[in-house]
Amino acid sequence: MKLKKMSWRLVLMICLSPVAHVLAEECKPIEFFDGDLARAIRGPGSYCLQTDIKRKPAFDIHAGSLKSAAGESLLSMTFREPGVGGAGRVDLDLLGHRISSTAPNMLGVRSTRMVRNAHVHNGSIELVGGTSVGVSLLYAGTQGMPSSLDPAQPQYEDVPAPPSGSWGNTGNVVERLSIRAGGRGVVLGGDNNVVRDSTIEVDGPVAIFAYGKGTVIENNTIIVHGRGTGNYDAVIKLRDARGAIVRNNRIIHKGFGSAGTAINLLDSADVRIENNILEGIENVVRRVGASSVNERGTERR
Secondary structure, eight states: OHHHHHHHHHHHHHHHSHHHHHHSOOOEEOOEETTTEEOOBOSSEEEEOOSOEEEOOOEETTTTEEOOOTTOEEEEEEESSTTHHHHSOEEEEOTTOEEEESSTTOEEEEEEESOOSEEEEEEEEEOOSTTOEEEEEOOOOOBSOOTTOOTTSGGGTTSOOOTTOBOOBOOOEEEEEEEEESSEEEEEESBSOEEESOEEEESSSOSEEEESTTOEEESOEEEEOSOOOSTTOOSEEEESOTTOEEESOEEEEOSSSOEEEEEEEESOOSEEEESOEEESEEEEEEEESSOOEEEEOOEEO
């Protein structure tokens, strides 16, 4: 009996002592400059946000109007040397904080250049404007793809790519986020990316756009308020996504009428669509180009 008591006391002491914090991976606080502007993450490691970020429109006294913040990001990850992102992992823990902007058409969290193995999680993002994006994780290391063809650019989003090409392995993860955006919730480029356990709500017709093999989208609540007008518009758009999995999501259209399609596949073979719940959506999947799918367990409400 004494041994049992001693063992429990020892465990309790370890859990409550500073040693427990050392054993866990330490994170570097996100730094700020000019008050509320976050410095970019420029190398692998574990980072955490220790306060909310809120961006308001700034007034340009010379122009006599509000400054445009379109395309700027509230938090960014960028590595100057090619390949650095593959040497380590970037963990960005928002620690339950909120990233928001009332300046239109901004990006919440964005990666540029050669960032891979990024994990963005545990917080909320709120943006306004039709071209705003909650999380945009793209990769600049393509193989066998024309340099002029960039699916992240709207004019190339639905243009077929060479079947032998690759967008590069990224392995990025978006997890446990609450995203509310005027434009799109999540945009991912590269192979083996994941969106899971998140709530993603957008004013437009497309909540998630991803290109690359092995994409996984699971256990999310995905809400759109717009109805797509383009030929390939859908709540979830996938391209060049061989072996992708879309499962256990609740996909909802709120607004007038219904959304046309839940998932659009462009040149995406062997895709699995499993056990999703659709509300206010007419069609489960649209296949374009060399796409094939195994769809089962869809529930309509």
